[in-house]
Amino acid sequence: METRRVPARSGTINAPRQAVKGPPLRSDGARLRVGFVLARKFTLCAFANFVDVLRLAADEGDRSRPILCNWSVLSATMDPVTSSCGVPVQPKERLGDPARFDYIVVVGGLMDEMSILGPAYVQFLADADAAGVPLVGVCSGAFLLHQAGFLDGYRCCVSWFHNADFLAQFEGLDPVADQIFVVDRNRLTCSGGASSAHLAAYLVDKHVGRAQASKSLHIMIIDDAHAAEKPQPGVTLDFRTRDPIVLRALLVMQQHLDTPPTVAEIARRAGLSKRRLERHFRAALDLSPQAAFLEIRLSHAHHLVTHSDKSVLQIALDCGFCDSSHLGRAFRRRFALTPLALRKGA
Template sequence: MTSVAEGHRSGAGLRTNKAPAPVQRPRLTVGFILAKRFTLCAFANFVDVLRLAADEGDRSRPILCDWAILSDTMDAVPSSSGVTVQPKERLGDPAKFDYIVVVGGLMDETPSLGAAYTKYLRQAADAGVPLVGVCTGAFFLHQIGLLDGHRCCVSWFHHADFLEQFDGLDPVADQIFIVDGNRLTCSGGASSAHLAAYLVEKHIGRAQASKSLHIMIIDDLYLPEKPQPGVTLDLKTQDPLVRRALLIMQQNIDFPLTVKEIAKRMGIGKRQIERHFSSALGISPQAAFLRIRLTFARHLVETTDKSIAQIAVDCGFCDSSHLSRMFRRRYENTPQEVRRTLLEGLG
């Protein structure tokens, strides 16, 4: 009889000649460039989708996905919340990644990425590596000429800032993200997770993308055309065309657009948008726009000390008398009466 010890020495019945399993190359690799004072939420949402899709369950091993935070100095990068993130590797060959993601943040405090990052991103573009702008990352890509000829997505909150700082580009602020060839941009926040899930679905599979979002307690995958959420409105609809039109209205409260101008921005006909509003909300686009402006005017009356004349200008009315007439029709009181009642209540 062969002893257990002899069996171990001889390997009888205990060893196999199986070759080690080949190391699986990740199907999706992402390099991150974090601007100083970057938005932590936007970065965390993006990278957590990759993390959760990269392995079975929630074990976080970078098997199907791999990612690295890149740096020219290897100094920790401060986020806008004060939390710092330590880079993993220095800038090298951008072609080793499937995507390079630039996560922006507070533009006033970080007016540019710097020469090293600019050079690296241009090398990536020359090598055909798709570039992704997250949050104000689109600002940086446009700043160095890498969004020329491409549509880009920015937050409705930063839309006016983008127009002020950059000429020659019309940013889109009524979609959660945009894929335009090898340029991908999103508005930040939860939209970062949806853009990351889009990449996971493309390179790994829909199941992994959905799993990531579900674990993060985020709704299932959204298409790029999903409208961004904006200022809270009492106009509720699931019609994506109407929701996009409402968002455009929100972004132009101080300078009301005609229905024809809104339709042109959306690439549809005036009659089409009118039919959708009638079906979804039971009112015309003009009436919806007026309601949005009056809702915002009431918000300013109740929460700020701005003069009624200034509120009228901010909400696109000719003067305070025009605002007061429309306000009374809607709320049965003038702005002055609403404010007086609030002040009496405080007293």
């Protein structure tokens, strides 16, 4: 089905990245109203984290009455939407007028099973955009917004796990895979998981108050709200290639950092011969698969050294090295200092 393309709003991607402020306090007392559009096989964790921050900020304690915040799952058909884990969610309202909300949030799901947004949803999002209602992409919801033409000219956040998928499928965008969320004017996107709670807390802080945002996260046993620039706790690929074979192999590498498979095993998982995989890596990256895998593991080790309290030994094991000495030698060759020296300097 052909999706509607919506022109980007004026301004450059370096414009101040602030969300459009929603309407003032309404007669019903709500300061923040959010409408949710759930994709088929949406990620339940990302949706639940976002909603729970709103729920806990909306009332005293954890009484959960939608007083200061209000939220609703929207649908064109009112049919239940099944999440990626099999739990269905029943929509509460039909799409209707998007102007009754301060934000419209699109929650994505499994890449292989998530269908594109239907015409009714694309029109609803276009009406929201025309009414000045910011659009939010949660988890792979950024893919759906881009497919429908709503991210042209905007920065967007994707999970490090799906960064290769985004690069392979979409042109004209530079996805951000090293932050937990991105606010670029009237587009807000986050990587999913716990970052959904932090993006929701950002909105609660903006429209309801910092105390309510902090309270929500504390009740959910989450650390204080993180800024958008907080790094994602994962591996970001710096390799720039659109070769689908190389991207698929890199994803296999990302998923097996602690127990590195051989190049032959990676090739088998990608459905190729070892020699053909090596040719693709040389052509796309001017690296062997072994060198690329080592770079990924060392980059992740660097991230853990600077952003975690794990011991160097544990980091070594998490990144597929035999011990701390093995990691130390490779780390020094790559970064010109040892993990301990880097941590001490940081």
